[in-house]
Amino acid sequence: MSSPAHISDAKEEIISRVADVLCQERATATNIESVVYKAAVDRDAVIAKFGSMHGLLLEMVSNLSDELIQPLEQQSMDRTMRDVLIEFGIQLAHTYATSHLIALYRITLSEATRHSGIGRDFFERGPARLTACLARYFEFSVRRFGKVRFSDARRLADNFLYLLGDTLEFSDWMTTTRVATAKDCRDAVIEAVDLFYYGLVKGEQ
C-alpha cells in the first residue's frame, strides 16, 4: 500500500510532466487527454491519483492559485498595502505570461461546452478564489486599524483583479505566444496599482 507521501510525490511528478507539456504547447493545447498522452503519463495513473482527467486539471489550477495568493496570505503588519498589491500583481502577471494557466483555461473553456461542470470548478478554484483572497486582504487592511468591516471588499477585489491584466480574457490573441519582459510586467503592475489608488481623473487625490 502506498504511503501518503508516496502518493503526493507521484501526483507532483504527474503534474510536473503535464505542466511541462502545457507550457510548451500553451498556444495549441485544447484537450487534457492528448496533453497527458504527450507527457508520456499513464492514463490509468492519472485516474488512480486524481480520480479523472478533470481532477488532474483542477488540481493544477488549485496549485497555481495557492502560489498566487501567497503574498495576500502573509498578512504582515510591517508592509504597506501598496507593496503587497504590487507583489501580488507581479506574481499574477508572471503566471499569466509563463505558466500553464492559459492552456488550462483554454482546455476548460473548450470542455465547458459539454456541460461537464468543469467550468464552474475551474472558476471556483481560480478567479473566484483569487477574488475572495483579495477581498479578505482588503478587509484585513481596514481591520488592522480597528475599523469596521469593509462591505464592498468583494467588488473592489473583482475590479482590482481585472485591472491587473486581461491576459486571461485573451483580448489580444497574440498573448498566447507573447513573452512579456519582467520590466514590462513590473511597469504594468505599478501602473495598475496607481490606477487602483488614484484613478485617472485629476484632482481626486
Added chain:
Amino acid sequence: MTALISKLLLVSKLTSRRHPENEFHVTDVPDDLAIEIDHNDSPISKQPAEWLVCFVPGLKKQWWHRFTHPRHKHVFALKMVGDDQWVLVEPWWTRIMVTTLRTDEAVKFLRWGAAGSILRVTERIPGAGSQARGWANCAVLISLMLGRSYWTWTPHGLYKRLSAEDGVERVELDVFLEEKLTSTMHVMSEKALSDVPTLIKLSPEAAFMEFGRRISKVMFSSSSFSFYRFAVSEAPRFPAAAGAYFSHGPRQAVDVAKALISHFCASGRFHECNRERASRAFLSMLRGNLFQEIALGCRTEPDEKDLDLRIKSVVEFFLRGANDFVKLVETHEIEESVQPRQPEIGAREQFSPADIRLPVILPVQQRSTRRLMPVERNVIRVLGHELKTAGHEA
C-alpha cells in the same frame, strides 16, 4: 339500390352546394387553413437555403466502414439561420438529430466536416427526391432533404453527384470562418461604437458610463460569448478567424477607449498614463468575474439593471480609484510609520528640512504629478515631524 341512389344524390347535392372558392376543400381541415398555401402546397413560401453538407470520416470504428470511402463514411448538413444560429440535420442510426447550435458548437461539427469534405449546396424547392427511395441511411436522407433524386446509397456517392452540379462549391473552413467572423464582428462593433465620437462632448463620468453601457450590451450578449468561446478554444486551429474576432471586435473597443482617454488627457482632465494599458484595463474590468462565470457556463447573462450597477461601479473605480478606501488605509499606514513606499522617500529624510527638490531627486520616469503627490505627502509628514521635534528641543 334505392338507398345507393339516394346516397349518390346526396353527395351530388353537397358537391353542387360547394362555393367555387372551396375547390381545394379537404375534409377535417378548416377551409381558411387549406386556402393559405403556396404553389408547393406549403403554408409559407421560403427561398431555397444554402446548406453546408459535410462528408466525414467516422469518429468511432464501425464494422461497415470497410465498405465505404476512407474520408466519406457519413454525411450531415448545417445551415446558418442568424448571426449566431445554425440548424444541424444529422441522421443517426436511431433518429434524425435536428437541432439549433451556437457558432462555437457548430464549429465542432464543421471541424469534423473539414476532416472530410464540405460542400456548399442550395436546396431545391419543391425538389425532385422521393420518399420511396427505400433504405433511409444518412446519404439517402440528406439527398432527400436537399430535394435531389440521386440513386445513390453512400455518402461518397452523394458527394460525387453533388460535386458534379453547377453552383456547388467546396468550402475551405479556415477561409469561411475568417470571413464569417470578420463580417459579424464588424457589424457588432459598428452597432455599438458607431457614434462614439459624440461621447467626447460629455463629462468623463457620462462618457465612460455611456461607452460602458454600449460595450456591455454587446459583450454580455449570448452571441458575443459564442464567438469568444470559439476564438479562444479554436485559435490554435483557426488563427486567422480568431484574429478576425479580436481585431474586428475587442480591438475596436480598445481603440475607442483609447481615443476617449486621449481626449480627456489632452483636455487636462486625466493624468498622463499608458493609454493602451488603461483602455484594456477598463474593458477588462467591465468583463470582470461576471464574464468569466458566463463564459465558463456557471451562470446565465445578467439583467440590464444588474449590468448598469456594475458599469457604474467600474466607471467610478476607473476614474477615481478606490479613493476612500485607499485614503483610509494610507493615512493609518503613514501614522503607524509602516515602511516608506518608495526608497526615495526614505532617502529624503537625510536631506535638510528646507530642501524640497524632490522632482530633481526622482528618476525622470517617476515625475508625473500622480507619482509625486504621495511623495510630497510623505515629505510634508517628515518635515512636519522634524520641525515638531526641533520645536520640542528648543
